[in-house]
Amino acid sequence: xxxxxxxxxxxxxxxxxxxxxGGVEIDSDxxxxxxxxxxxxxxxxVDAILGAAGLxxxxxxxxxxxxxxxxxxxxxxxTKTLDLIKKNGFKIVNVDATVLLERPKLASYKLKIxxxxxxxxxxxxxxxxxxxKTNEKVDEIGKGLAIAAYVVVLLEG
Numbered sequence: 172x173x174x175x176x177x178x179x180x181x182x183x184x185x186x187x188x189x190x191x192x193g194g195v196e197i198d199s200d201x202x203x204x205x206x207x208x209x210x211x212x213x214x215x216x217v218d219a220i221l222g223a224a225g226l227x228x229x230x231x232x233x234x235x236x237x238x239x240x241x242x243x244x245x246x247x248x249x250t251k252t253l254d255l256i257k258k259n260g261f262k263i264v265n266v267d268a269t270v271l272l273e274r275p276k277l278a279s280y281k282l283k284i285x286x287x288x289x290x291x292x293x294x295x296x297x298x299x300x301x302x303x304k305t306n307e308k309v310d311e312i313g314k315g316l317a318i319a320a321y322v323v324v325l326l327e328g
Contacts, residue, residue: 173264174326176223178215181319183311192270192277192318193284193301194246194291199275203318206235210245212270212284212320217248219324220263224256249291261328265298271312271319277303 184190188202191210203209217229226232232255233240233248240247256262266288270277277284281301289296306313 172328174223174225174261174328176219176221176324176326178218178220178222178229178322178324179319180211180214180218180229181312181317182209182211183317184315190275190318191245192272192280192320193268194244194249194287195280195284197275197277197280201315207233207240207243207248208245211318212268212288212322213245213249215320215322216266216268216288216324217245217252219266219322220252220256220326223324223326224259224261224328226255226259246291253292256326256328259328261326263292263294263298264325264327265294265300266292266322266324267300267302268320268322269302269304271304271306271321273305273308273313273315 182203184201190197190199190202193212289299311317
C-alpha cells in the first residue's frame with residue numbers, strides 16, 4: 172500500500188540565531204526562532220511522514236511545551252519518527268521538498284541538504300529532491316522575516 176503525506180512549517184527569522192535547514196548549518200546572520208533548533212525543513216518532513224502514516228503531527232509527538240525538546244536538534248525528531256513508522260510497517264519511498272527563503276540563497280547548499288536528508292532517512296539520494304525558492308519579496312518570507320518549507324512524502328507499507 173502507498174500513502175502520501177504533506178508537511179508544512181514556518182518560522183520567524185531573527186538575528187544572531189543559527190540557520191539550520193535539512194540538518195545542515197547555513198552561513199547566515201539570521202536564523203529561525205523556535206523552541207528547538209528551528210529546522211523548518213525537517214519539521215515539515217516529520218509532519219509529512221506522520222501524516223502519510225496517519226500518526227498525527229509533530230506537535231503531538233514533540234510538543235514545544237516540553238523542555239526535553241528545548242534547543243533540540245530536529246534530526247532527533249526525524250530519527251524518532253522513522254523508528255515509529257518502521258514499527259507501524261512503513262518505509263519511505265521518496266521525498267520532494269521546497270524551502271521558501273529570501274536570503275541567503277540556498278543553491279550552493281542544496282546538494283549537501285539532499286545528501287544529509289537521504290542519509291537521515293536511510294534512502295538513496297535519487298529519492299530525495301530539494302527545491303529552493305524565494306517569495307519574490309512578497310509577504311513576511313519575501314521581506315526576509317520568515318522561512319517556510321513544504322514537503323511531500325510517499326510511504327510504502
